[in-house]
Amino acid sequence: MSDQPDKSPSPDKDASARALEHLEPGNSRRTVLDALSRMIEGAQLGVGDRLPPEIAIARKLEVSRAKVREALIAWQNMGIVTRNKKAGTVLAAEVFSNAIHMPMTLKLEAESLLRTHSVRRPLEIEAVRLAARNITEHHARLIMGRLEELMAIYDAGGDWRHADHMLHAAIHAATGNPLFAQLVLQIQQGFNEIYEAPFGQPQLGQNTIPLHSALAEAVARGDETNAAEIMARIMDMVETEVRKVMETYDV
Amino acid sequence: MSDQPDKSPSPDKDASARALEHLEPGNSRRTVLDALSRMIEGAQLGVGDRLPPEIAIARKLEVSRAKVREALIAWQNMGIVTRNKKAGTVLAAEVFSNAIHMPMTLKLEAESLLRTHSVRRPLEIEAVRLAARNITEHHARLIMGRLEELMAIYDAGGDWRHADHMLHAAIHAATGNPLFAQLVLQIQQGFNEIYEAPFGQPQLGQNTIPLHSALAEAVARGDETNAAEIMARIMDMVETEVRKVMETYDV
DNA sequence: ATTCTTGATTTTGTCTGACATTATCTTAAC
């Protein structure tokens, strides 16, 4: 058994202790988060490092534990840290002491993912239907080209998200109606913003990639019904995955 | 001294008391925010209305004040509510707006009527399907009320467009997914902008009004299939009308 | 020697009750 420099045994504890020394009382408004930011910067904490326990922070900062708690929970809600019973509070995203005001990124309200998805679903289905109906040789070639790129990256185990997006964009283009592309793009962005931040699990939709071959072919061959059917199946699979993730994380 | 209906002295208090009755214990994780969401929806609270005080919520929900506090602070951080000492917690944004941080600045201007319509179509159909599936007595009553208003104005030969819009809004509300309302509203606005300016013929969709009775009833009775069918017919009729107008004016 | 179990420990999660602070409302004085 070789050493595992990736997940060293107790870097957290070191980091946590080191970090504590960078905390100073200094009481004023917005103290806690600022102090923590300075601490993180000063102690050079990175993603995966552990923050000191609430009670230690509270003592060092000379405030009550409740106040520290609320501050840390605020960060948790922003996806900056994760919090677990014995594991403590762990940095999940880079924190820049200035950028903490984070302009109200999106927070995960319980069902926002599913809501977003349920709007995307009919649009995507209608889009492939239209694309199949209005398919031209030019667009068919474009779609099959994008499919090829996607499958190459997917088979190689790379990050297929961009390629996936390009394939869908090609299909939207084939509808002859740019509104579909615009709308679905925006919805998709909203979806990703909601999803990636809190869960940090980029592989949502992975299972649907193999289905994309059949989808692209159906569209290229002009088979409206089949294309719509496959897209419906893809959308349902995504929904299932979303529900599973939500369950896992008890959202 | 005349009364001031605009800034009534204590509407908050009314709202706050009314709201309290929509709170139910139900304990699990993430309870508090969910319960509050339901409360806001149930009591029909809007921007500017006041939530009950922390302690009242805590008692009603049978949890500690600290827990309620953390939940409310989370919403505060999201910009959903504002909190002040004596003023209490006040709704600052629609609760579900956080699900939709998307800019949603659709540039519909240049697009043609038909393009707009073909995006609206699947959304409206899916919306009535969802509305019928999730229909509640409250929403059913709301929809039928709006239908009555619409038909009264229509029969009297008045300008029914606002009433029509209100009916559709009620249906969107019944879906439980505010994204539908937002999207369709924007698309509809784009549609109107494009249409009214060049053609100045406000009665587009006139023929579909009689169908709205059947639509509203189908939704209210929870008949997904029938509702979707009728909506599809309505959308097709609108499309036919648009084509006719375009032909007439040689667009 | 390895695996499994069991218990101790640490940390967050929750509750309780009290007091401080402050924005608003009320009342009284000018």
Next chain:
DNA sequence: GTTAAGATAATGTCAGACAAAATCAAGAAT
């Protein structure tokens, strides 16, 4: 009528205790 002082009601803060859960370590069983 306007201003000023006090009462009030809400959030803000604190301290201390216990519960729950994840990790860690030691010992037992294979």
